[in-house]
Amino acid sequence: MKAIIIDDENKARSLLHSMLQEHCPDITAYFQADELEQGVAIIKNEQPDLVFLDIEMPRYSGLQILDFFDNQPVDFQIIFTTAYNQYAIDAFKLSAVDYLLKPIGHEELKQAVQKAIDLKDQYSITNNLQELKKSFKTLAANKIALDVPRGLLFINHSDILYMEADGMYTTVYMKGDKKELICKPLKHFADQLEEGALFYKPHRSYLVNINSIKEFNKKEGGHLLMENNAIVPISRVKREEFFEIIKELF
Numbered sequence: 001m002k003a004i005i006i007d008d009e010n011k012a013r014s015l016l017h018s019m020l021q022e023h024c025p026d027i028t029a030y031f032q033a034d035e036l037e038q039g040v041a042i043i044k045n046e047q048p049d050l051v052f053l054d055i056e057m058p059r060y061s062g063l064q065i066l067d068f069f070d071n072q073p074v075d076f077q078i079i080f081t082t083a084y085n086q087y088a089i090d091a092f093k094l095s096a097v098d099y100l101l102k103p104i105g106h107e108e109l110k111q112a113v114q115k116a117i118d119l120k121d122q123y124s125i126t127n128n129l130q131e132l133k134k135s136f137k138t139l140a141a142n143k144i145a146l147d148v149p150r151g152l153l154f155i156n157h158s159d160i161l162y163m164e165a166d167g168m169y170t171t172v173y174m175k176g177d178k179k180e181l182i183c184k185p186l187k188h189f190a191d192q193l194e195e196g197a198l199f200y201k202p203h204r205s206y207l208v209n210i211n212s213i214k215e216f217n218k219k220e221g222g223h224l225l226m227e228n229n230a231i232v233p234i235s236r237v238k239r240e241e242f243f244e245i246i247k248e249l250f
Contacts, residue, residue: 001117002046004031006039006062007054007081016052016081016104023106024113036060040068043076050116051078052100056152077116083151144192146172146182153180157198161226162208163189173228202234202242210249216242 003020007013013032020027031046033039035057043051053062062080080099098112144160146153161173165186172189173179190207193199201207202224215225222239224232234242 001026001050002029002031002048003027003050003052004033004039004042004046004048005052006033006036006057007052008034008057009054010034012054012081012102016109019104019106019109020113023110026113026117036062036065036068040065048076050113051076053078053080055080055082077119079112079116144189146180147184148180148182157193157209158211160209161212161228162206162230162232165205173226173230175227177228200242200245202232202238204235206232208232210245 005013005016007016013034017030017032020030027050029048031042031048033042037060039051039053042048051065053065055062065078066074078098081102081104082099083102098115100108100112143154143156146155155172155174159175161175163186164171164173166181168183168185170182170184170186170189171179172182186205186207190199190201193207198209198211199207200210208224208226212227213224214227214229216234217223217225221236222234224234226232
């Protein structure tokens with residue numbers, strides 16, 4: 001049985017390789033790649049039986065692997081290796097494609113490999129990957145992923161009070177007096193949430209959750225009082241639009 005490990009972290013690849021050699025004797029040949037395109041090229045040339053695939057990598061996410069196999073059979077099993085937290089694991093459980101949560105334990109590794117060996121149906125493999133992609137679209141419809149130093153933090157839209165721009169950074173204010181400074185501009189989040197009725201940009205430096213507005217005060221040109229008693233300005237050119245949206249929603 002042949003396997004490939006696709007992960008942008010050299011240490012993670014080496015550790016998983018060592019664990020497989022020690023605990024999974026069914027795997028007799030190994031390949032490695034540090035990004036998805038290189039991994040796909042190896043898969044097409046070497047035709048491994050099993051792919052250990054990281055999700056969060058530069059350029060392409062592991063979840064995009066099917067995009068490289070249009071109209072081609074997917075005749076390998078995939079085990080995702082991920083540092084995602086419990087929210088993401090809920091999405092993984094919606095499909096039969098397996099996952100390993102980093103740091104990987106040897107018992108979980110052995111069980112995942114055995115599961116991959118047992119699952120041989122080629123149609124099921126392709127279908128399961130499609131279901132996984134659908135699961136993440138469902139997750140994205142209700143949550144937002146924040147890049148934090150420890151990994152990825154998945155937050156319900158309803159738990160966000162507002163976001164404030166700080167140059168190329170954004171501070172995300174959440175319920176429970178929590179906040180996170182994210183190394184992305186406010187536009188990144190505004191574009192991501194523009195189709196959601198919950199969020200509105202009353203000022204170039206702010207994006208607010210409409211359901212978290214406690215009061216509109218018309219003093220000093222107008223401002224919004226949020227649930228945490230923070231004051232968010234509303235620009236004059238946005239006031240009329242704001243009242244139209246409120247009228248439609250409430």
